[in-house]
Amino acid sequence: KAGVTQTPRYLIKTRGQQVTLSCSPISGHRSVSWYQQTPGQGLQFLFEYFSETQRNKGNFPGRFSGRQFSNSRSEMNVSTLELGDSALYLCASSLWTTSTDTQYFGPGTRLTVL
Amino acid sequence: EDKVVQSPLSLVVHEGDTVTLNCSYEVTNFRSLLWYKQEKKAPTFLFMLTSSGIEKKSGRLSSILDKKELFSILNITATQTGDSAIYLCAVELNRDDKIIFGKGTRLHILP
Numbered sequence: 001k002a003g004v005t006q007t008p009r010y011l012i013k014t015r016g017q018q019v020t021l022s023c024s025p026i027s028g029h030r031s032v033s034w035y036q037q038t039p040g041q042g043l044q045f046l047f048e049y050f051s052e053t054q055r056n057k058g059n060f061p062g063r064f065s066g067r068q069f070s071n072s073r074s075e076m077n078v079s080t081l082e083l084g085d086s087a088l089y090l091c092a093s094s095l096w097t098t099s100t101d102t103q104y105f106g107p108g109t110r111l112t113v114l
Numbered sequence: 115e116d117k118v119v120q121s122p123l124s125l126v127v128h129e130g131d132t133v134t135l136n137c138s139y140e141v142t143n144f145r146s147l148l149w150y151k152q153e154k155k156a157p158t159f160l161f162m163l164t165s166s167g168i169e170k171k172s173g174r175l176s177s178i179l180d181k182k183e184l185f186s187i188l189n190i191t192a193t194q195t196g197d198s199a200i201y202l203c204a205v206e207l208n209r210d211d212k213i214i215f216g217k218g219t220r221l222h223i224l225p
Contacts, residue, residue: 035157037213043150043157043159045157088213090213092215102200102217102218102220103152103215103218104215104217105204105213105214105215107213107214108213
């Protein structure tokens with residue numbers, strides 16, 4: 001079974017631009033969560049989608065948004081990029097949406113904002 | 115293929131017990147090893163380890179890395195019910211700027 005895939009793996013943007021990241025979960029998984037990883041802040045939760053609905057949201061500004069498609073693939077969008085948005089963005093999938101479910105992480109998308 | 119393996123996959127102990135969680139890895143271009151505690155959906159950062167043999171401590175939690183044998187352990191002493199969580203181990207690589215997570219150890223503390 002293929003693991004969680006994220007595209008692109010690397011992205012360089014300039015301030016003010018917007019970016020869309022994509023995540024394909026493990027086949028059959030219906031929950032997709034997004035995280036931001038930065039050296040100083042560790043792993044921070046962005047949001048979780050289950051069956052095309054946002055189920056949980058972290059403490060990020062409205063510039064960060066996401067959606068999930070009927071095939072469970074998810075996209076994350078960041079508008080009006082700031083330098084502080086430079087980070088590794090991780091996607092994780094799980095079968096259901098309970099906190100007891102095992103999450104499988106993708107390799108991440110490294111976003112650099114210049 | 116780079117991989118991170120955690121054991122045991124699940125563990126049930128009584129309050130007050132001491133537990134040891136294991137994380138072994140086979141990767142190239144190792145940069146650091148990270149431990150997280152996941153209670154709801156957002157993992158909480160616990161430790162980052164980069165050097166062998168140096169124990170990191172935070173209250174009842176401690177962790178150490180062995181870069182020769184390629185593993186790390188996370189110890190929790192005098193466990194409490196609030197320690198019940200999934201504990202994730204992840205390895206950061208220099209190559210490709212990747213991070214690889216293990217599947218986690220599900221720890222349940224009985225009162």
